[in-house]
Amino acid sequence: MSVCVALAMLLSGCAKSPEPPPTASxxxxxxxKERCAPCHPDGGNVINPKKTLHGGVLADNGITTPAGIxxxxxxxxxxxxxxxxATIPxxxxHLIAEYILATYR
Known part of the structure; x- marks a missing residue:
């Protein structure tokens, strides 16, 4: 019986613990990365280089809040x-907008 208990303890210690859910950030x-980075790599803008996602540029265009983004x-x-x-709920x-403001300020 003690062999079974030892084996069960050994095997339970080897089980992979579940990963925590991702944080909002x-x-x-x-x-x-999935939706925006192709056109806005590193907060830039491949279509219009003057309109990046960097804080000062966003503010100059009247965008200062997640709702504005x-x-x-x-x-x-x-x-x-x-x-x-329907494309981005x-x-x-809002998670994307918060990420942009936190990352490119």
Whole structure:
């Protein structure tokens, strides 16, 4: 019987523990990489290099809050793809916006 208990203890110690769920900032970074980085690598802008995601440039264009970024995602200017709520749900859009503001300030 003690062999069975020892074997069970040994095997239970080898089990892989589940990974914790991603944090909001991790999820925002992941979504940014998937949806935004192709046109905005490192916060830049491959279409219009004058309109980057860096804090000063965003502020100069009246964008200072996550809601402002989401609004621009929903109704962008010329050259940017529009991302409606069916494409990027509001929750994900806000995570992306928060990531942008935290990363490129």
């Amino acid at each position: 991790t999820r925002g970074a992941q979504l940014f 989401v609004a621009r995602m929903r109704k962008p200017g010329p050259g940017m793809t529009s991302f409606d709520p 509001d929750t994900d859009a």
